Amino acid sequence: MTLHGTAHAIERYQQRVRNCSEAAAIAALSSKAIEAAAMFGAPYVRLGTGQRIVLDHETVVTVLHAETPTIYIVNYGRGRG
Numbered sequence: 879m880t881l882h883g884t885a886h887a888i889e890r891y892q893q894r895v896r897n898c899s900e901a902a903a904i905a906a907l908s909s910k911a912i913e914a915a916a917m918f919g920a921p922y923v924r925l926g927t928g929q930r931i932v933l934d935h936e937t938v939v940t941v942l943h944a945e946t947p948t949i950y951i952v953n954y955g956r957g958r959g
Contacts, residue, residue: 879917883907883938887931890941895929907931907938 883891883904891903898906912931915923922930928944 879913879936881908881913881916881936881938884940887938887940891931894941894943895925895927907941912938 887907888900888903891907892898892900895906896902912923912933916933916936920933922932922942924930930942930944930946932939932942
């Protein structure tokens with residue numbers, strides 16, 4: 879499985895997780911752990927820093943703030959909400 883990150887997700891990663899190059903953001907968003915979660919069918923992955931990466935099958939859609947209330951998270955990913 880190969881994950882694909884949207885331009886939006888890359889930008890949000892750079893804004894909300896780490897200010898880095900586009901290549902570094904792409905590498906972080908396509909890690910083995912995130913790939914495994916996508917294969918398992920997870921709608922999002924919570925990072926150790928608290929942000930959540932939203933998945934839609936093999937696509938990384940966005941990165942949510944660590945402070946995003948859990949009630950809003952169900953509105954993201956896999957058409958849920």
